Amino acid sequence: MDIYFNKLRGLASAAVSAVQGRIARDYDFSLNEHPQGNSGHWALHKAKRRGAQPQQGVSEATVWVFDKQRLNRQLLGNGQRENLLAQLSNEASQLTRLRHPSVLRVVEPLEDTRGYLMFVTEPVECTLEDMLDDNSQELEQLEVQMGLLQIVRALRFLHGDAQLVHGALEPQCILIAASGDWKLGGLGRSSSENSFDYLLPAHAQHAMDYSAPELVLDGKRGAAGDVFSVGCIAMAALAGTSMACRGDSAQYQRQLVRLTDSVDKLPAAAQSGVRGMLARNAVQRISLEQIEGCGLFSGDLMETLQRLEALVELPRDQQAAFVGRLVQVLPRFSVRVQRRRLLPLLLGLAADPLLQPPALRCVLLISENLEPSQFSARVLPALAPLLGQQLPAQTTKVVLASMTLLQRKAGSAFSNRILPILTTSLSSTDSTVVDHALQVLPEVTRNLTPSDLRDKVLPPLQQVYSRARVLALKLRALEALRSMVELLDRTTIVDKILPLLQRTKSRDPAITMAMLAVYEQIGVGHLDRQQIATEVMPVLWAHAVDRRLQLPQFDRFMQVIHKLSKRIEDEQRRVLEEGYRPDQQSTNEEVGGIAAGSPLSVDAGWAWDAPAADTLPQQKQHSGTGNTRVEADYASSTVDVFGSQGEEFADFTIPPPKKSVVSPPPPSIAQQPMRLQAASHSQSKLGAVKLSESDGPLRFGATNGSRANSNTAGGLGTMSAPLTPTVSAKTASRSSQKHAGGKAADLGDFDPFA
Template sequence: MFAAATSFFARSNISASYNLSSSSTPGSRSSTPGPSNSSSSPTYSPPLNIGLWRVQSATHKVTNKRVSVWSFDKRSPEMERLRPLAKDRTLEVLKAEASSLTRLRHPSILEMVEPLEDTRTELIFATEPVLSSLELSIPGMGRTPIVDLDEVEIQKGILQICKGLSFLHSSAQLIHSNLGTESIIINSSGDWKIAGLGLTIPLMAPGGGPTRWEFPTFDGHVPSYIQRSFDYMAPEYALDEQLLTASDMFSLGCVIYAVHCKGRPPFKNHGSLSGLRDNAGKPVPAMESLDPDLQNLLRTLITRQATSRPTPTTLPSYPFFSSLPISTLNFLDRSTFATKTREEKISFMKGLASVLERFSEGLRTRKILPSLLEEMKDTHLLPYILPNVFSISNILSAPQFAGMVLPSLKPLFVIKEPPQNMLTLLDNLLMLQNKTDKNTFREQVLPLVYNALESEHAVVQERALKTVPELCESIDYAEVQGVLFPRVAMVFSKTRVLTVKVATLTTFLAMVKTLDQSSLTQKLVPLLSKIRTKEPAVTMATLNVQEAMGMKVDREAVATLVLPQLWTMSMGPLLNLDQFQRFMGVIRKLGERVEEEHKQFLRDSQRLEDRSATAMNGNGSQAAGSVDFASLVGRANGASVKPDSEASTGWDDDPWATMLNDDPPSFQTSPAMPTSPVTLPPVRSMPSSPQQSTFQSRPSPLGGGASTATPTPFSFPSPPLSRPSLNSMTSAMPAFPSGPPKPNYNISLSTTPIMSSNPQPQPQPPKPNYNISLTPSAPMAATTPPMFTSSPMMAAPLTMGSGVLAPSKPAQPSWSTASKPSKDDWADFDPLG
């Protein structure tokens, strides 16, 4: 409980209000972080050790503002080893540093965000986001530089330090007295800031007199961070006991030398006053490899005579700072750029694109880009600012672009004037798509294309139309179908500019492979049919669209919609011979496609009909034109099957059973057609009765055995009957009533082939024709075999009525009373089979 209470009271307001990188989900540090006011998700830098301070990235829990939190642990092992006086001195210098940052406000001095909090266990305050100290960014110090420094960035940083020193000397009346590589901080924008203000010396004492000079000492038992470094100390301070602002310029010269010489100061004094005295009059060593202008600058700064050194205001005029990139940065500085005229700003933005490559990526990203984004508020400068913004954006990652640049570009997507803005944005549409995710591009960037299509300037519409083909391949089909295509169609319908009309047709050509057949036939084809101009450029562009569309839609649409339009347009009076032949080639190409596909469709339809007919008529149906069953069976068994004839057909069963149970052949009769008799096996005699006048066909006897009944001859009437199914005929016949004996008939069948009225030969083999004559016969003896005769002249016609086949004469008894059949004789008889 005591530990929990101690932790609670030791907790600061900063730790309660901010998410520190060590206590929140850390992200990988970006090589080119964006500005501190970026609305994107924060990227945390790893903790830094600057002097005695531990610096961590943090984000405010409410506002998401990014800061750097500086903390010093009072219980650290370093503090435990110090004597009480050393501890007090350490805490005194650290508190003075934080208090100075709170009191001193200048663009070149590290900005304090949250004031110092002195808790039981630590000192803590928050500043603007920090990337590194200058010491940690100098190459050759045995570590990987946190920030890559090039010559331009070094020159820019030195000039910024000069501005900060000028403020301290003239406005604050302070001498820094401890300026070195560890007391210069590089913020997230790449600016150099003055820190380490815990040992500043005021020029005037609180009572109004000059400040009392203090003898410099160096204690090896005290942290070096809270002591003045003898390697950067001006000789007049240590040797002449003078308090001069020029001493800071000597220290600045040592810093410039260390930056260009891998972190080594010009002289190593090792904390000794005698060493400083020995090196005070010596020339600056090892400068042969440095730039001549830099050598000249260092000789004027690192000198024994304080009065010969340049001041912070005169240093920028030296030739070392006269390069074009430095002049560019000076011109773009926020404090001076606002005072320039619009014509000067336009000239500057035009020339900036030619010198951007001379700046490092970090400098372009951290320094130049934020300045350009701030100037985008002036819409008249946008056509000249945007090319530079997109040039720098190419080196940004997608998250950096989305956080830094896209929020400033989004308001421009709806601004149609001046048209140069739209043209520049459309020229960089591919880069915008690559730098944003799919949803962001659809919701925030695509409105740019839609607004450009609605522009009143033809050149903007043409540029927007040129971007559509690539968009069709990258965005969702629903977006193309429901939003993009209707807008392009609207431009096509309203424009009166020939170049825009041709551009829309070119766009339609690219959209053909994306749109479905329904959209093409229901929307695009009617749209193209409304073209009234005869200009060859429009006509030929339309031909290309129709050709591509004709190879995608179905054959009916090609035949009924596309080809008629092509024929009409081919008659255009302004077409030359080559253009007309191009039309004819497309027409033939599409016509051949329609012909081949429709022929195949008809073949498939006929094949389907044949299969359906076969399925309905049964297997082996000769009437449907299928393969002859007998021939099929004969080929399968390797032998031929003889056709049914008078000599080869054996009638073991009743013929009526065959005709009733199987699919019957066509029954037709004609008086002029000869018949040939067919002898049938004998059938059982049946008694006839005058009361029985209904004719019923007799089935085959069951159980084998010859019948003894004697039939009487009968025949079908003329004219020939139609071809009903015998099964259907018999299904309508009433059943035989039980009662008196039935009449007997002599049946003669003819196998004369049926003669069709159609003179064309039939593919089916001839089928037997049965001329059946039915005449009552005289009673015959039971032992007399029945005789079946066939005659072309029928004794009496039969009448068809109510589905019943009846004889024309009264029924005659067919057997004598002496031989009446018994009840058992009718036991197996079924007249309908």
Template sequence: MLAAASSFLNRSAIGQSYTFVSQSGSQTPPAGSSKSVATVPTFHVGLWRVQHAVHKTTGRHVSVWSFDKRSQDVDKLRPATRERVMEVLKTEATALSRLRHPFILEAVEPLEESRSELTFATEHILSSLALSIPSGPRSSALVDLDEIEILKGVIQVGKGLEFLHTSAKKIHSNLNLQTVLFFISLQGDWKLGGLGLTIPLTQPDGSPTRWEFPTWDSRIPHYTQRSFDFMAPEYAIDEQLDPSSDMYSLGCIIYAVHVRGNPPFKNHGSLQSLRDNAGKPLVGMEKLDPDLQALLKSLITRHPTPRPSPATLSSASVFSSLAISTLNFLERSTFASKPREEKIAFMKGLKGVLDRFSDGLKTRKILPSLLEEMKDTQLLPSILPNIFVISSSLSAQQFASLVLPGLKPLFAIKEPPQNMLTLLDNLKLLQDKTDKNVFKEQVLPLVYNALESEQPLIQEKALGCVPDLCDTIDYAEVQSVLFPRVALVFTKTNILSVKIATLKCFLSMVKTLDQTSLTQKLVPLLSKIRTRVSSSLATLDVQEAMGLKVDREAVASLVLPQLWIMSIGPLLNLSQFNRFMEVIRKLGARVEREHAQHLRDSQRIEDRSTSNVNSTPLPFSANNRALDFESLVGTKGGIATPPTAPDAVPSNSSWEDDVWGSMLGESVETKAVSVIRAPSSQSLPASPHNFSAPPVRASTPRLAAKSPIPPQSSLRTTTTLDSRPSFTIPPPPMAGPRPLSPRNLSPPSQPSKPNYNVLMQPMSPQSGSTVMSPPLGSMLSPSLSASSSGQSFNNILLPTPAQSNWGTQKTNGDWARDFDPLA
């Protein structure tokens, strides 16, 4: 059956023009709905199946009503009865197309009939009253009704009945809950429907309409029969056609809504039960409001005379509360015609009574009326606060579909300024109710337009929103869009409060901006600020935060100089000056710490590089002597290499290198010295007369101690023009080691300065006298010794041996004079 219905709808004009979304969540939820479209089920009103649909071109939401002629409820009927049921359904559809009233259901598409279907479309309805009765047997919780909304709906139905009685000259005659003829629209209004059994008060010729005897057949669908539970006694008993009969039925509906859907009297389709219950007192009203009890007693009466008319219904005391009066004043049919001054006064007072209404009523009834009035920009300062109060209870999806489209055009309107101030005050709500991308594309322009305003109050309000935005929007938006706009306000404004507000924005941006922007853009901006106490202290906070993020060079060269200049401002007191000093010391300590570490790191790298260079092998000869260019390229025969002692042991004393290197005027690393060790059995007592020079580290192997050096006179030194000085060591004598003494050494040929190249020998145990070592110059290796005439080698002039009497023993004074390096 459903497949056939869908097939027909696709072939009909309505099916081709509308998209049915009752079973799909891809469409926008209907305004005022507490749930999304995907959760709003298709429901039934009597024999009608109601589906939600959206026009493919205009996007208008409608409700499509369809009836299947082949349904079991109709197929089992006799042809005459079936024809009667079809006539009632067609009359209802056509009556809705002819009648136009705010509280009568509006037909959007006329009735279409085929072999198997009856179809028409009306304005979109959210639910039926039978499905919305609090704690009712058929309640679907689609709409949660409260007392205010029920009373307001009763007034709307009364206005619909007034139009039906006075203008259409008809009696409804079928108001009841079973047929569910009250509808709740998108705007929270109650709509009057079920017009298939209306009775005209007069015939086309002007004569009164003849009364028809009421009947009830359980085999016929209830929707096409008048219910005896809601029928007025005068119609069944007195055979009268009176418009007041509809007011009796309305009273029964009010009673049933408050008593879980139960009518005041259950007649079970029996005319006799209806006659028996007529005029009986109402029961079960003890918990109802006294004013509501009085209204029900005036409507549910045996005779129509004491009943209020639809025009006087709203004057009952139960409808005199402030909440009901507020909804009546906001009625769209009358509110548009009220003067602007009354509208402004109403909107200002509305915010104080909104808490008396349920969230559903505010969303379905009040919010749509407010959104319609937003076309008048002069009313916006009074309307917007109420809209944001209602929006706080909306879901993000509802806010995006209901409120945001109406607010978006206001983001660029700068006059009156109160509009933008109200929008900025509720920027957090806008951000919470919108998606991140939607907020960036549609809401952030509000802040940008406010920053460009000529009103300082608006600029200051917009700047106050920036710190929160920096924590929520992405880095690129802050870096490329928000920061330049705030900087532009900073450079142009002359208002101190706005200037301070921009500094607070900069403080919040420091953690977001990169070092380049801080150094190249923000620091120059801060340098232009004039010295005032409030602005300088705000600048100090920015400089402190920025000084902890930029590099030390920027702190030392840009930040600290500005702080020093500002710290000596004439308007600062002692505590404020101390605050500047605290920041200056803090940033200065950072510069000192980081730069010292930088220098230590640089020195470490430099030392490591030098060590690597010195450890690189150079073109040295076998005895570690540097080669000259001619020897390196092979034009000479090379350098003579002295014999290597097998047991030479190098010294490990760096002090020796320093002392003897300085005395020789040569670098220990580049000038190798061969030193002959004395026998280990000999020792020299420590005394001023017995000075024993520490051994010099030799780069070349030393001669073994068991190969004594002959006297200086026996050393034959040969020097040629083509070769370097060298000497030949004669073979040692066979008689064993011979101790060296001044008597064994020949004195120098010419006098000179005191000889520093002296190596002292241990004291002779036989004579007790000091045995002097030969001049150190005579013990150098041939490649490093110089001639007695002061011949230089490797650009180093070695001192000649001192003129002294080596054959005699020196006194303390003579030795000290000859050895004194300062003589």
């Protein structure tokens, strides 16, 4: 059953394909949408070839469609139907057969399906008739001149090589391509015969408004009739004057007189040539060869356009010289002509290595007047193959000089397509290329993302600065670094920028002052006070005392040093003020658990001076049940500390005393110091600490990686603290005996003032 349905499905697909045809399958367009325009009986639809890449330049196309249902709606006889279909088929066949730059190029030949006639041509924007009817798009004289010249050349080819007479030339038959070129079409009635077919319906016959008198009045046609049609088109495009006969031959004769009298409206240089085209007698009309040389096509800009189109015919050295001079002439062309006619030609020339630098310079100059969307659609795809390869030095310099323009126009594509040219230039072996890259870098970096700066620009810039032996390159690299600093994060600055500056060996005053600008930029808003004090200030002072500095340069150093010092001072003062609490003793300054200001307070960091070994008291070794006891006698006060054997006491913290207990002794009682020493305990037991009144200071023993023993006094620190009058030697002795046999991990209640 499934096999049966699959066969039916295959037959249905084949039937649909037969109805739709090859063009409908290969090109993306819709017959239900309104066409972009009409040329005679054909509806023009924009289309894209399916599967084609935009950069290949063949994805855009125009599909010409004739709906056969129109034949039924127009109630034509059988003879007229056949003649009309033959005319349409002849038009597609003639266009397919003829090959000329000014003749519309066919991409897909005619396809005759059940409901439509179709063929595909190069993309066109509109017909000349659409352009003349659109008041919002006024044609410029140079555009008309160049377009008419292209039509004249197409007619010369048609009359000479193809031995054909167009016979129905009118604005509908002239197609305007996206490049602004005028293309000849409408060849359905082209023939070598001297008559036209009266069996065609009236709307399918020639347009009387643009036809020669011998064709309208006598029914004869020839090459001279096409010349008359060119004159009528010139009057319509340049003077806005045309005949409106409405199919009436009598009206045609009156309009013909009015048309010839309106030639005076044309520019003086064009009047003589157009009069020769509109002569009533065909024999008196000028030839197509004479038209090309008449004043209608004269002028410097017109000559420049003609030479540019025929550039391939010139020797190579003349080509390079001409394109080089084009940069000076280019501003004289209107923006419309630059965009429509010059830009496509110059993009083609940019692929030639010899013409690449001047052609690319012209392209970028024209791009100034393009919208970013137009640049991305027309220029960037054409330049993508060029920008993706290794460029010659001269071409690279041209691109670098326009880097800010490219950044504005390319948008999001700049990072991936154009920025690599800049970063590659920084690694070039040509110092002039590196110099050009460094010059544009400060301006470009302002609009780059921090990630692009950090990952793509900074690494090659660091290499340039490190290996540069030319003073100018180092200075430009420092200027580029300064412009980047405000966009980089603190980690990148500390890890990348500061080490790079600190490794600088040169003491040239110019480099020193450039480094000062970078340090100032860094210190003002990117580092904290500690980083400024430790990483920046020492370097600034080291450079400031260099004897090669002049007095103004030294003053500048002092200005920056004072500015950064003031910032350090202000921030440090604020931190200290915010950390101070008058209602309590500062907990931020506690050391070893003893609050600052208490009788047992010591300096932060336990930075006590160790006493000499010969000044230490004699220690006595006591043996017990696995315990090692070190006791220090000071007159009548002793401190005993028990610890585990082999246990290290690198840090020893005394719990802070209760605030209510701490009170200064009365003046009548002498403040006597005490000494605290640490010993090892063999069974992981901490005993008690025994205090007694003494003339000696309170001392802590720190092992610093080795056990304390009776013969070693190294690493002992000194701390002096008075005993309160409430503590007697006897009480301290009893407290010591009470806790001497404490259990393992039992520290006891150590309160020297309890």
